[in-house]
Amino acid sequence: MLKRISAFILLLLSCAFASAQAATPQTKTILLKAARLLDVRTGRYIPSAGVLIEQDKIKEAGPLAQVQAHAPKDAAIIDLGTATLLPGLVDCHAHLLTSGTSISSQEIILNAAAGMSPTMRVLMGAQNAREDLEAGFTTVRVVGHSGIDGDVSLREAVNQRWLPGPRIQAAARKLTPPGGQALHLNPAVADQIVDQEFLQVGSADSARKAVRENLWYGADLIKVVADDENRFISLEEMKAIVEEARRAKVKVAVHATTVTGIQTAIDAGVDSIEHGNDITDEQLKTMHEKGIFLDITELLFGGRFRAMIEKRQVLSPQLQQELKAYEQMEAKQTPARIARILKSGVKFTTGSDMWFDYPGKTRGEATALMFGALKELGMSPADVVRAATVNAAEAMGWQDRIGVLEPGKFADIIAVSGDPLADVTELERVQFVMKGGEVVKNALAKK
Numbered sequence: 001m002l003k004r005i006s007a008f009i010l011l012l013l014s015c016a017f018a019s020a021q022a023a024t025p026q027t028k029t030i031l032l033k034a035a036r037l038l039d040v041r042t043g044r045y046i047p048s049a050g051v052l053i054e055q056d057k058i059k060e061a062g063p064l065a066q067v068q069a070h071a072p073k074d075a076a077i078i079d080l081g082t083a084t085l086l087p088g089l090v091d092c093h094a095h096l097l098t099s100g101t102s103i104s105s106q107e108i109i110l111n112a113a114a115g116m117s118p119t120m121r122v123l124m125g126a127q128n129a130r131e132d133l134e135a136g137f138t139t140v141r142v143v144g145h146s147g148i149d150g151d152v153s154l155r156e157a158v159n160q161r162w163l164p165g166p167r168i169q170a171a172a173r174k175l176t177p178p179g180g181q182a183l184h185l186n187p188a189v190a191d192q193i194v195d196q197e198f199l200q201v202g203s204a205d206s207a208r209k210a211v212r213e214n215l216w217y218g219a220d221l222i223k224v225v226a227d228d229e230n231r232f233i234s235l236e237e238m239k240a241i242v243e244e245a246r247r248a249k250v251k252v253a254v255h256a257t258t259v260t261g262i263q264t265a266i267d268a269g270v271d272s273i274e275h276g277n278d279i280t281d282e283q284l285k286t287m288h289e290k291g292i293f294l295d296i297t298e299l300l301f302g303g304r305f306r307a308m309i310e311k312r313q314v315l316s317p318q319l320q321q322e323l324k325a326y327e328q329m330e331a332k333q334t335p336a337r338i339a340r341i342l343k344s345g346v347k348f349t350t351g352s353d354m355w356f357d358y359p360g361k362t363r364g365e366a367t368a369l370m371f372g373a374l375k376e377l378g379m380s381p382a383d384v385v386r387a388a389t390v391n392a393a394e395a396m397g398w399q400d401r402i403g404v405l406e407p408g409k410f411a412d413i414i415a416v417s418g419d420p421l422a423d424v425t426e427l428e429r430v431q432f433v434m435k436g437g438e439v440v441k442n443a444l445a446k447k
């Protein structure tokens with residue numbers, strides 16, 4: 001809504017003040033220099049690199065000598081010395097408006113949806129947004145757990161430059177089977193709470209209505225929960241969702257962990273599948289043929305969940321036992337699944353699914369833990385970087401504006417001090433962040 005209102009006001013202003021405009025606005029040009037630049041498409045370095053930035057966009061990127069020759073004499077120079085330049089990172093599966101302090105999903109959702117005012121929640125989201133940006137995430141896709149429209153408000157506040165944060169695509173409320181997701185509530189009060197967090201879908205008609213309602217609140221994409229325990233979105237409902245979303249030219253991202261949920265999403269022709277735990281080779285093949293993205297959300301792999309939880313609570317022997325069994329199961333299954341995904345040729349992205357308040361880490365630092373997890377899962381550094389940049393941009397339909405360091409794209413640029421192709425966990429220690437031509441952070445600046 002805000003977008004529409006501000007567009008209207010801008011139109012009025014531009015009519016009223018057209019004649020009063022300054023003759024030539026000052027062009028801000030920056031020449032960014034570093035030891036190398038990672039071409040994420042090829043996975044190769046361009047040594048001794050430069051990026052020429054005009055206002056908020058990239059004018060030229062490549063070998064320094066070439067770029068420098070085209071730079072105006074008065075360009076401001078930022079020299080990052082021995083650092084490596086990359087495109088700004090993208091988190092395809094963020095929950096900026098939730099900061100859980102419990103191991104239980106039910107408690108996390110209840111605390112956020114019923115224990116906090118929507119205003120408080122958005123302010124918390126603002127803090128998480130700033131922390132994401134400072135860690136190098138210049139774009140995020142928020143896929144639910146934001147209240148009715150908190151992520152839309154956050155997006156607008158960032159776009160209006162009221163506060164620092166990444167570029168945001170907001171999904172508003174998740175569409176779920178009746179009852180919402182991960183909740184077991186007193187039926188007498190359930191709907192009131194569930195409706196704060198989810199749009200309940202019980203028929204093709206209610207599915208269409210839910211999409212339209214989210215669009216009215218300003219959603220950029222539609223997030224659907226295809227499966228939750230023994231409840232599913234039907235194929236008829238999923239098809240209705242996709243049809244409504246297509247009409248409005250927005251994408252559909254679907255949480256699906258079971259074979260049934262994944263198949264429903266594939267058959268309805270959604271844009272991306274989130275998680276995909278039980279995905280079969282046959283399903284990967286069909287996704288590849290249909291061009292459906294798989295968003296890999298494995299941040300908590302390899303004992304990372306336990307490491308986080310142990311910082312907050314003493315684990316009971318029973319919980320210790322359960323976690324151990326879970327870790328053994330995932331150690332056996334997850335690397336094999338990642339190998340199957342890579343072999344299948346399916347398009348993939350990476351998302352953090354970080355919805356915890358991680359003790360001792362900012363939201364951005366906690367989000368970046370996904371890079372170490374993907375490394376341990378056997379994904380090559382070049383694939384990890386692609387997942388979080390160029391692939392993510394395509395999955396979001398923003399390939400015309402972000403994801404690569406090329407002319408015409410937003411100057412969303414990060415730098416790390418080491419060699420990310422040798423050790424991709426360099427992305428957990430981003431030293432320099434620029435968003436839209438503005439320096440957000442520069443730990444490489446000469447003292």
Ligand SMILES: [Zn+2]
Nearest residue numbers: 093095143353
């Ligand atoms: Zn999630």
